Amino acid sequence: MPVIPFRSPRTPFKVEPPPAPTRRAIVLKWLRKMHGWIGLWGAVLGLLFGCTGILLNHRAVLKIPAAQVQESTVQVPLPTPAPATPQALAAWLKSSLKLEPDARRVLAEPARPVAWGDQSVVQPPRWSASFASPSGNVQAEYWVGNSYVTLKRSDNNVFATLTNLHKGVGMGVGWILLVDTLAGSIILLSLSGVVLWAMTNRRRTIGVVIGAVSLLAAGGLALTAL
Secondary structure (H helix, E strand, O other), X not given: OOOOOOOOOOOOOOOOOOOOOOHHHHHHHHHHXXXXXXXXXXXXXXXXXXXXXXXXXXXXXXXXXXXXXXXXXXXXXXXXXXXXXXXXXXXHHHHHHOOOOOOOEEEEEOOEEEEEOOEEEEEOOEEEEEEEEOOEEEEEEEEOOOOEEEEEEEEEOHHHHHHHHHHOOOOOHHHHHHHHHHHHHHHHHHHHHHHHHHHHOOOHHHHHHHHHHHHHHHHHHHHHHO
């Protein structure tokens, strides 16, 4: 009968747990996630502002006939009795002509003497109101005592409307705050991009030089514009 030699049992296989991530790895992971989410948030608005920015930047040099405005002037009879204050006039214009949004600039100039040839006459009070929106604007002018108000209307085409959106013309607080989030995201993307470069690339000196040159160039252009 054959004899089977005795063999000691093998040591059981142990799975070592992965090493704990270092602080640098945690920071890099968090920066990459933040960089990606911020870039996704500003992608749509960034495309809009990038296209309109190119249009604004080259409209004079290349003479791009993109932004066009169609102007018209009408005289609208006032109700009886006529509005007693500039604010009442603006409210009446908004409700009767379905103007949007609310009047942003309502002014009242008092009566004053003006020269008329070799004599002086008194100019009646002048009221004005402005209704601005990205697609156009309406300027209302009323000389107290007239039975009508003069309206100057400007209707923008698609490119002019996009330009006004870029500049925030006729937009409310919500749009301004939304654009502020885009500007803030660009700042955060820039800062996080510099930090990611410094932490993942050994050629940090090159990155520092590029960042310093771009910062100096932007500052110089801003000072030149002022």
